Each structure stands twice: as structure tokens, then as C-alpha cells.
Amino acid sequence: MNNSVSIKDIAKKFKCAPSTISRALNDHPAINIETRKTIQEYALKVGYQKNTLSLSLLNNCSMTLGLILPSITHYHESSILEGMEEILLKSGYLLNICVSNESHTIEKEYIDRLLANRVDGLFISMAQESYDQQLGEHIDLVIQRSLPVIFIDRPNHGVASDRVVTDDYQGAFMATQHLIDMGCQRIAHLHGPSGISVSQQRFLGFQDCLLANGRQVEGDLIQYVHFSAESAIQATRNLMQSAHKPDAIFGVNDEVCIAAMFVLREMGVSVPHDVAIVGFDDIPLASFVHPPLSSVSRQSRRIGEEAAKLFLSKKDQKLDPMTISLDPKLIIRESSLRT
Amino acid sequence: MNNSVSIKDIAKKFKCAPSTISRALNDHPAINIETRKTIQEYALKVGYQKNTLSLSLLNNCSMTLGLILPSITHYHESSILEGMEEILLKSGYLLNICVSNESHTIEKEYIDRLLANRVDGLFISMAQESYDQQLGEHIDLVIQRSLPVIFIDRPNHGVASDRVVTDDYQGAFMATQHLIDMGCQRIAHLHGPSGISVSQQRFLGFQDCLLANGRQVEGDLIQYVHFSAESAIQATRNLMQSAHKPDAIFGVNDEVCIAAMFVLREMGVSVPHDVAIVGFDDIPLASFVHPPLSSVSRQSRRIGEEAAKLFLSKKDQKLDPMTISLDPKLIIRESSLRT
DNA sequence: GCCTCAATTGCAAACGTTTGCGTAAAATAT
DNA sequence: ATATTTTACGCAAACGTTTGCAATTGAGGC
Structure with missing residues (x-):
């Protein structure tokens, strides 16, 4: 069923330790330059593809972010997504998209899944149900875990948080x-x-x-x-x-x-x-x-860009919650x- | 930085083996009913959240899918996404969204990342660059790994593949x-x-x-x-x-x-x-x-729904490549x- | 021939979770 | 009292990768 080849598989072929293969593929200078080349060529040939999941587990960093929106069919929302993608593409992240359809239940469910998948950050435009009924605890919980959360358009009630909005x-x-x-x-x-x-x-x-x-x-x-x-x-x-x-x-x-x-x-x-x-x-x-x-x-597009940039800067350094407000024209x- | 609590942490608190905690949280009957409840309550209290990454690694199944689109701002595309989400929500999947902007280079980059993250399947509407220049090898490679690939709107050249299109x-x-x-x-x-x-x-x-x-x-x-x-x-x-x-x-x-x-x-x-x-x-x-x-x-919305359903049925049983063609009105x- | 040093490579742990199998203790049957 | 079953839990391996440290080899200096 699954044809993916692992570092261990390659190690067996070369009758050496997985660590050697790992170093060779990462161009570690401790490995003989010729060995490196041979291994790299073989890896290319058999279509080796690094399994990021194991690294995510090891480094506690999945290079994946979550985006929760009430809907996506309006130009504003899809433009935000595109702006975000443009920035995240350069930074090596992947984006999980979740459409809450304004439902508090669905929103909670998605947050659960995103947390279980250990996303490194969360962009969210709160569902109307959550907003109306001031149901923000599910999101507060996320913030308490010191997971970066950036609100788009719709802020969280009361709590100081990172936001990107238009005025x-x-x-x-x-x-x-x-x-x-x-x-x-x-x-x-x-x-x-x-x-x-x-x-x-x-x-x-x-x-x-x-x-x-x-x-x-x-x-x-x-x-x-x-x-x-x-x-x-x-x-x-x-x-x-x-x-x-x-x-x-x-x-x-x-x-x-x-x-x-x-x-x-x-x-x-x-x-x-x-x-x-x-x-x-x-x-x-x-x-x-x-x-x-x-x-x-x-x-709209800049909202997405700024949100992505805000995440990237928050990742590098601890910053106080801030609101980026874009001027409408x-x-x-x-x-x-x-x- | 990371506050997440693991099964091992809970095991230490209860001075028992991680396997016991795992079984307790999964309501395994082999564990004393009262022990189970105590552990479950504790897990809830400290906000334990299962780490799906480890499971993905173990079971070779990430419950994550990839969607690559040339753009997302048109109603057709965002509707496809919404339709897909609706079906996948019920099935427990998450969706990685990737906007190729019609660029072959970006499309390849995204495919790499998705493969590295071990998505369980791929929905793709090929970039114009890839399509024009008949650059399909990067996708053929994916199919060769027996990873389900479903084409949306734009088919792959020549190769028999799963497709959902409008006529x-x-x-x-x-x-x-x-x-x-x-x-x-x-x-x-x-x-x-x-x-x-x-x-x-x-x-x-x-x-x-x-x-x-x-x-x-x-x-x-x-x-x-x-x-x-x-x-x-x-x-x-x-x-x-x-x-x-x-x-x-x-x-x-x-x-x-x-x-x-x-x-x-x-x-x-x-x-x-x-x-x-x-x-x-x-x-x-x-x-x-x-x-x-x-x-x-x-x-448009049904295209997304049918694509998602097609993936789900392909996952359960081996099916020959098929094209689902929806009637226009x-x-x-x-x-x-x-x- | 011995010591030192550099060049390569291997070992093992770690990330979090599940699961088959083993085992101890307790309960039941004979 | 002994044999047998049941109950409840622990051990260890597995998924794929990285990395500090140890180990092996060979060469060169004396």
C-alpha cells in the first residue's frame, strides 16, 4: 500500500547506520564526501522523501498553521487566504483551512483537530455563534497553551489578543x-x-x-x-x-x-x-x-499578508499582543x- | 514554551505505565472502571490533548489531505473548497490548502511539502504552467507511490486518473x-x-x-x-x-x-x-x-463534495480510475x- | 613500535502513542 | 488447600528522524 522509503531502508541497502544516512542526506561534513554523493544519488533514485512527521514529533514544531474562517466564498475571505499563502510559502509552512460555517460546534471541533495535529499557530475569524454567545473559552484554552493565536477581522471578546483588522x-x-x-x-x-x-x-x-x-x-x-x-x-x-x-x-x-x-x-x-x-x-x-x-x-489580501507576517515575528521574539489595523480606502x- | 501534557506526564503522576493511561483514555475494558474515570477526569482537568502526529507516524495515516488550486478567489474554486470541507469534516480529516498561482514551480514545492507531511491524499487542479508544458511527472510520481490523487476540473495529460469535472x-x-x-x-x-x-x-x-x-x-x-x-x-x-x-x-x-x-x-x-x-x-x-x-x-460545491466522497470510497476499496462528470445546467x- | 590526531561511522536516546504479550494478584472452582 | 480462571496492569517494540557522544580506523610523527 505504502511505497515510501525510509532512512532505515536506505541504511540496510548500504549496510550502515541510519544516522549515517541522515547525515549524508543533510550534507554533514563528518561524512565522506563520496559516501555522501552515493547516498544522495541513491535517495534521489528511489524517491526518498523526508518524513516531516517524525521531526515534528521530535522538535515539537510541525511547520503547519491553522486558519479558521466562517466561510470562504466571499472575495474578502479568499483574498485573505491568498495573501497568507504568499507569505507562508516562502517560510516553509503549510496551512490547514477550516470553514466553520458560523457554527460554534464546528469551530470547536476544528480547533480540537488542529491542536491534536500540533499546529504551530492559529488564525481565526470567529464564528458568529461563538461571538454572539461570547463563547470564547475554547480559544482562550488555546492561548493558554502559549500557542500563537491571531484574530482576523473579528476580535475575541475582552481578552487582549493579536489582531489584524481593517478599520x-x-x-x-x-x-x-x-x-x-x-x-x-x-x-x-x-x-x-x-x-x-x-x-x-x-x-x-x-x-x-x-x-x-x-x-x-x-x-x-x-x-x-x-x-x-x-x-x-x-x-x-x-x-x-x-x-x-x-x-x-x-x-x-x-x-x-x-x-x-x-x-x-x-x-x-x-x-x-x-x-x-x-x-x-x-x-x-x-x-x-x-x-x-x-x-x-x-x-483584503494585505490582511492575510500582515497576519502571516505577524505570526512569523511573534515566533521569533516574544511580543505583547498587538492590533494591526489597516486603513480602508x-x-x-x-x-x-x-x- | 510548550505547555502540552503527554501520556507519559500523566503516567508519572499516577505512578503507572503509559500504556495504562493510553488504555484508560481510550476506555479499554481491561482497565478498572474507576481507574479509568479518575484518569479521564485528570486528563480533562489538565487539558490533555492527544498528539496525532505520533499516531500518524505509527499508523502511516495522517488524516490530512492536500488541495492544490491555481487560485481561490473565484466563486467556483472557493465553493469547491466548501463542499469538500463539509464532507471531510464528518470523516475527521483536515485539509491543507495550497494556492499555486498557476506556477509550476510553486506547485512542485507544495507537492513536496504535502508528501513530506504524509498527506493521505491529494486533490489537484493543475497549474496552467504545468498543464501547458505537459509537466506532469511530479504528479505521476505521487500516483506511483499509490497515494490517491484526484484531479479537479483540469485532468492530467494522458494518464488514467481519478477526476471530478463538470461537462x-x-x-x-x-x-x-x-x-x-x-x-x-x-x-x-x-x-x-x-x-x-x-x-x-x-x-x-x-x-x-x-x-x-x-x-x-x-x-x-x-x-x-x-x-x-x-x-x-x-x-x-x-x-x-x-x-x-x-x-x-x-x-x-x-x-x-x-x-x-x-x-x-x-x-x-x-x-x-x-x-x-x-x-x-x-x-x-x-x-x-x-x-x-x-x-x-x-x-461547484458538488464538485468538492464528490471529490471528497470519491477519496473516501477509494480509501476503503481498491477502485479503478474513474471520472465523475457533473451535468451543467x-x-x-x-x-x-x-x- | 608507540602515541597522537584526524577522519569516519555507529550507538542510543528522544519525541508520543498504541498494542500484543507476559505477569502478578485476586477471585473462583474443584 | 490446590488448580484454574479472571482481573488489572507493565514491558517493550514500533513509527522515522536527529544528534551528542563513543568507537573504530588509518595516517603521521617520534
Whole structure:
């Protein structure tokens, strides 16, 4: 069944000790240069491949990391993964990917498996269930074992921890201010799932910007959605059917905004003339929908890169918990441009 | 640095042999029921976590699989991953994710690492570089070690192997036939990167459908693009600036079609009236662009599920190489509906 | 011929866990 | 009281690799 050849096998062929083979393959100078070459050539020929598992066991270091995400199908999440991969590739690590599907149970299960496999570190964006119910003990346990844990996007409650995030608050503030600058009077918000940090921060930035401009958040201009386009359909209809129609919408992400634009078009409402729109994430298609969607870019790929770099530096030296907050950029396109 | 407690540590506390602890934790009946409980409670208290690495070494089975993809940011790829995860979660496996970025060098490097970590199986969608240059030896080597390898989307050249794919040919045929049925006379194709199976199959389906309807592929109606929206901008302009303008476009994926619609709108060309459009993949946003995009759905998530299931069944019993081909579904929306 | 030194290679332990087999003690049967 | 079974646990090997230390060999100096 398994054809893999071990150092012991090679040792038998050469009638010598495994230690000699090991040294020869690692080019140890104590081994005769010709012996080395012969052994190396033979190893190549028979396709010897080092078994890292034994080393992991010996050195207590598996060169493997874990990444737990609530989902992976959104551009933001998969970009994080790609950024992370790019850095880790150079450093010799492998990445275990785990999709929690926002479930606390699954998240716990994955953490168990990752710990059992002795990953050297853990990147995690907490499941909504864990976050809502403040179920962080399973993660605290990990941290207590002095295993590096780096939070992505969604922080752990209370506990000081390493984090890489975009400043969602600032991004939302910028987006809202832009809509105000465009002369919008009644700015609605498609609010993400409650309990999730990202939703909360974006709402807060939205709210504080209104207050800073001497306005109030009006309850009937807030509609809750999930992160999917579908969920924004009814929400947008609700907004437009109320007595107090909005003349702008700030959405929790681009998908819900594109869905909103779809509904507005159906209703004969013009974007940006009647309703201006700004989204969040700046997905690649944002430039190509009609009208092109203004959006807050959160440098998704860089989040992954920075998280990976943070792990690498924490591995080398003991550092206090830190938060890396990336600046969002407002990309203005037609959907919010009023002349 | 490492706080993890081992069976040996527990054995010392209880002044007994490690084997006793092992058996107690595994609820072996040979161990006194009360001893068992005491040990189990203690293990729980000190947070004992089984070290799977030692077992992997012992049993030659790591309960870890590898997934190598050219990229992960497209909906199709991340959906495959999610489908795979769902099945593997139940079976106790972990998944190592590797993004080759279409590079042969990186792909080889990742395969090396995965082999060194003794993954129990490998899912791979070959990098374009490997595919173009017929560089498959690194993968053949893996198969020779009787390590299960399952190809996703892009098959290995020649060699009989396990595959899970969508029938791209059939999907393209259906899409083209639909455009013909809608009365389109000059159907253009935004052709994906050459050398990639997916591009080739879709072109072949397109071509054969034209032939089956007594038509020919016309060279100036074929434009090459990458899988990104950006790459379709110029390609679409080229199509529309030629003397022989198309009245329909079949695109290699939805992104290029949405970009094409963007260009057509700029040029004042009406979709579907002047140009009908059908894409491929049926990404979630396809329903929400204007006009809603007709597209061939390829059940991305199911590809991942079937691949995972195929691995599980191959693990249990020796099976001949097989190809699982999933039927594509044509989803007709406004972008191709001519009345 | 003896001592020293360098050049090579081997030995054994270690990482954490499981498991077949052996063994001691206790319980039961005769 | 002896023989037999049952109960409960320990021993040691195994997985593959590295590494400090010991050991062997040969050459060279005297």
C-alpha cells in the first residue's frame, strides 16, 4: 500500500547506520564526501522523501498553521487566504483551512483537530455563534497553551489578543461622509448580521458620522441583512416602501448593494440621481456593474499578508499582543456621484 | 514554551505505565472502571490533548489531505473548497490548502511539502504552467507511490486518473444552442486562456454546436481573455469594432460577461436586443446585474463534495480510475432572452 | 613500535502513542 | 488447600528522524 522509503531502508541497502544516512542526506561534513554523493544519488533514485512527521514529533514544531474562517466564498475571505499563502510559502509552512460555517460546534471541533495535529499557530475569524454567545473559552484554552493565536477581522471578546483588522469604523465613516458631501439627506443603512464585529463597527462609523454632521440615525432607515445579495432584496423594498424614503444607501458589503441596485432599477429609481449608493469590500466586479459601485476597499489580501507576517515575528521574539489595523480606502465611482 | 501534557506526564503522576493511561483514555475494558474515570477526569482537568502526529507516524495515516488550486478567489474554486470541507469534516480529516498561482514551480514545492507531511491524499487542479508544458511527472510520481490523487476540473495529460469535472463541453454546447434558438446569427466567444482544459472544452462545445447547426466558427468572432473581468474589456471592444459585429457573446465565465456588458452599455449596445449574452459558472451576482446574466451552472460545491466522497470510497476499496462528470445546467435569464 | 590526531561511522536516546504479550494478584472452582 | 480462571496492569517494540557522544580506523610523527 505504502511505497515510501525510509532512512532505515536506505541504511540496510548500504549496510550502515541510519544516522549515517541522515547525515549524508543533510550534507554533514563528518561524512565522506563520496559516501555522501552515493547516498544522495541513491535517495534521489528511489524517491526518498523526508518524513516531516517524525521531526515534528521530535522538535515539537510541525511547520503547519491553522486558519479558521466562517466561510470562504466571499472575495474578502479568499483574498485573505491568498495573501497568507504568499507569505507562508516562502517560510516553509503549510496551512490547514477550516470553514466553520458560523457554527460554534464546528469551530470547536476544528480547533480540537488542529491542536491534536500540533499546529504551530492559529488564525481565526470567529464564528458568529461563538461571538454572539461570547463563547470564547475554547480559544482562550488555546492561548493558554502559549500557542500563537491571531484574530482576523473579528476580535475575541475582552481578552487582549493579536489582531489584524481593517478599520471598519473609519471606512464606514468615510463612506457616510462622502454621501453627505454629495448632498444626500436621508441615508439608509443595510446593516449586517448583528453580533458580528464587522457589522457593528460599520454601523457605529455610519452613526457617528451622522451625529458629527448634526444628524440622527432614523430607525426606519436601518434594515438588517445577511452578507448575501438575496437578503438585501426585501430589505431594499422595505426601505423604498416606507413613507420616509432614503436618497442614499450605505450597505454593509458590495453584494447587498448590487442587489439593492437591482431592486431600485426594478422600481424605476435612478442611481445615483434618486438614490446614491456606497458599498464595502470593493469586490472586483464593483467596477463593472451599472452604475459602477462606489465602495470602501479594505485591502483584503494585505490582511492575510500582515497576519502571516505577524505570526512569523511573534515566533521569533516574544511580543505583547498587538492590533494591526489597516486603513480602508474609499473608491468613488458613479453609484454615489451626484453632480 | 510548550505547555502540552503527554501520556507519559500523566503516567508519572499516577505512578503507572503509559500504556495504562493510553488504555484508560481510550476506555479499554481491561482497565478498572474507576481507574479509568479518575484518569479521564485528570486528563480533562489538565487539558490533555492527544498528539496525532505520533499516531500518524505509527499508523502511516495522517488524516490530512492536500488541495492544490491555481487560485481561490473565484466563486467556483472557493465553493469547491466548501463542499469538500463539509464532507471531510464528518470523516475527521483536515485539509491543507495550497494556492499555486498557476506556477509550476510553486506547485512542485507544495507537492513536496504535502508528501513530506504524509498527506493521505491529494486533490489537484493543475497549474496552467504545468498543464501547458505537459509537466506532469511530479504528479505521476505521487500516483506511483499509490497515494490517491484526484484531479479537479483540469485532468492530467494522458494518464488514467481519478477526476471530478463538470461537462464543460456539454455546458458550452447548451449555451450556444440556446443562443442559436434565440435567433442569434453571429455568435462570438470570449475564449479562456489556451492550454487550460476548461477553456478548450468550452470552445469545443461552442464550435461543435455551431457545426451541428450548419455554421462555422469565424476567426474574428473569437477573442482570448483571462478569467478576470479586466481582461474582457479590450476583447469586447475588439469584437464590436470589427466589421463583422456579433449579435451574441458566449463567455468563458461570468466575470468576463459582466465586463462585456459593461463595455456594451458604454457603446450604447442593448443587451439582449442587439447582443445576447450567456456566461459560465452562475456566480451569485449573475442574477443581480443588469440585465440578469444567463449562465451555465456547474455545481461547484458538488464538485468538492464528490471529490471528497470519491477519496473516501477509494480509501476503503481498491477502485479503478474513474471520472465523475457533473451535468451543467443552463440558467436562462434576461441577458439572452429575445422575444 | 608507540602515541597522537584526524577522519569516519555507529550507538542510543528522544519525541508520543498504541498494542500484543507476559505477569502478578485476586477471585473462583474443584 | 490446590488448580484454574479472571482481573488489572507493565514491558517493550514500533513509527522515522536527529544528534551528542563513543568507537573504530588509518595516517603521521617520534
